[in-house]
Amino acid sequence: MGCPYTRRVHRFTEDTAELGRSILRYAAERLSLDPVPLDFSRTVEELDAVAGGAISSEGIGGQSALRLFEEELALACLSIDHPRYLSFIPCAPTREAAMFDLVVGASSIYAGSWLEGAGAVYAENQALRWIADLAGMPEGAGGGFVQGGTIGNLSALVAARATARANAARSRDDARPYRVAATAGSHSSIASACEVMDAELMPVRLDAQLRLTGDALREVLLREGPETFFAVVATAGTTNLGVIDDLESVAAVCQELGIWFHVDGAYGGAGLAAPSVRDRYKGVEQCDSFIVDPHKWLFAPFDCCALLYRDPALARAAHTQHASYLDVLNETPDWNPTDYSVGLTRRARGLPFWFSLVANGTDAYTAAIEQTLEVARYAADQINQRPYVELVREPDLSVVAFRRVGWSPQDYQQWSDGLLQRQEAFVVPSSHDGETIARFAIVNPNTTREDIAAILDSMNAA
Numbered sequence: 001m002g003c004p005y006t007r008r009v010h011r012f013t014e015d016t017a018e019l020g021r022s023i024l025r026y027a028a029e030r031l032s033l034d035p036v037p038l039d040f041s042r043t044v045e046e047l048d049a050v051a052g053g054a055i056s057s058e059g060i061g062g063q064s065a066l067r068l069f070e071e072e073l074a075l076a077c078l079s080i081d082h083p084r085y086l087s088f089i090p091c092a093p094t095r096e097a098a099m100f101d102l103v104v105g106a107s108s109i110y111a112g113s114w115l116e117g118a119g120a121v122y123a124e125n126q127a128l129r130w131i132a133d134l135a136g137m138p139e140g141a142g143g144g145f146v147q148g149g150t151i152g153n154l155s156a157l158v159a160a161r162a163t164a165r166a167n168a169a170r171s172r173d174d175a176r177p178y179r180v181a182a183t184a185g186s187h188s189s190i191a192s193a194c195e196v197m198d199a200e201l202m203p204v205r206l207d208a209q210l211r212l213t214g215d216a217l218r219e220v221l222l223r224e225g226p227e228t229f230f231a232v233v234a235t236a237g238t239t240n241l242g243v244i245d246d247l248e249s250v251a252a253v254c255q256e257l258g259i260w261f262h263v264d265g266a267y268g269g270a271g272l273a274a275p276s277v278r279d280r281y282k283g284v285e286q287c288d289s290f291i292v293d294p295h296k297w298l299f300a301p302f303d304c305c306a307l308l309y310r311d312p313a314l315a316r317a318a319h320t321q322h323a324s325y326l327d328v329l330n331e332t333p334d335w336n337p338t339d340y341s342v343g344l345t346r347r348a349r350g351l352p353f354w355f356s357l358v359a360n361g362t363d364a365y366t367a368a369i370e371q372t373l374e375v376a377r378y379a380a381d382q383i384n385q386r387p388y389v390e391l392v393r394e395p396d397l398s399v400v401a402f403r404r405v406g407w408s409p410q411d412y413q414q415w416s417d418g419l420l421q422r423q424e425a426f427v428v429p430s431s432h433d434g435e436t437i438a439r440f441a442i443v444n445p446n447t448t449r450e451d452i453a454a455i456l457d458s459m460n461a462a
């Protein structure tokens with residue numbers, strides 16, 4: 001009985017077992033490549049030619065589909081974990097985290113509620129606790145893992161606004177707090193969150209070291225009326241330059257004026273685990289909310305952002321979705337991760353990170369982060385020593401921004417294109433204050449001093 005389609009696709013047959021072996025072989029081979037090829041992008045036309053008709057009414061079978069991916073599509077994806085991929089913010093998962101992602105996929109876990117995913121949610125919360133301890137957040141802190149910093153920031157700001165509005169209503173204040181204060185160094189996702197929320201992003205000037213400080217913040221808040229703001233966003237490691245804002249003075253002003261203090265550590269938050277830079281984050285422990293992306297500098301695969309609140313009840317009040325079919329979940333005191341962010345259904349995306357933390361131990365994380373910082377310091381030293389390049393700014397963390405003396409924007413682009421063409425490195429130009437610059441984002445512990453020296457050498461040629 002049953003339709004033949006169901007039997008073919010949903011039953012575990014000898015063919016399925018064979019496919020399973022092929023997929024595990026592929027995954028194991030991919031993870032063992034050292035180094036993995038950088039590979040190239042391709043055009044839609046090129047991909048149409050090899051994969052355009054792949055979806056058919058009959059299906060081509062798993063082995064053929066895997067072959068199509070392996071031989072064509074995979075080669076048209078850059079390897080973000082290549083040691084010389086230094087653009088944007090790379091992702092260099094531990095082998096354990098990357099492999100365990102397969103297990104999460106195979107396990108059909110619903111990690112939105114405790115009722116359905118208790119084991120996974122428990123483990124994720126342990127990993128969150130490790131991060132909360134690094135940030136010095138209190139015992140009651142909690143939250144969840146979301147897709148990325150963009151959703152993490154949006155979710156934190158939604159909780160901040162709901163809290164400010166509830167407080168304003170309680171004090172019968174007519175004000176409807178609608179503003180967020182941040183600097184031009186804050187990530188584009190803050191502006192995007194304000195767009196989504198129809199909030200106004202009020203810029204605060206940077207100090208000489210390109211940081212947000214309490215003094216500049218207080219000036220703006222008092223000028224505009226502190227009651228019109230529902231959040232201040234400080235960045236612990238800006239994406240373009242790696243700047244850590246003066247968190248301590250910003251925290252003090254937020255405390256004084258009663259405004260939610262959000263710290264965006266999507267990239268830089270991982271540095272909390274590194275003793276050599278830990279003191280630069282003083283004040284982070286006073287935050288109302290905090291994010292860090294384990295898919296950036298904590299060696300987890302895409303996509304994974306840890307979102308933490310000092311008082312999770314405030315986030316729950318803002319985010320819990322109510323519907324008759326969900327009452328059975330909401331009417332319990334259980335910890336349901338979905339109540340702390342935008343979104344309902346969720347993958348246990350914190351589990352690969354948890355697995356790797358348990359397997360490797362937290363000391364290995366500290367050592368790996370320190371290793372990347374050490375290579376970043378080497379890069380800064382080399383740039384200071386070589387006459388044809390100069391630092392835009394002494395790095396706080398592992399982002400190193402610098403200029404090639406005498407180069408036009410076209411020179412940077414040609415150099416960058418050439419590096420990829422020759423499969424030597426992937427380093428795209430960035431800009432600062434209208435000037436085109438070069439930038440290394442070093443989060444891969446396999447990136448070596450030799451890699452850095454070779455890329456700097458390539459800027460001197462010709």
Ligand SMILES: *Cc1c(COP(=O)(O)O)cnc(C)c1O
Nearest residue numbers: 148149150187189239264266267
């Ligand atoms: C990367 C980044 C984000 C956005 O995170 P996604 O995971 O890409 O959504 C936000 N803030 C900072 C500081 C970042 O570096």
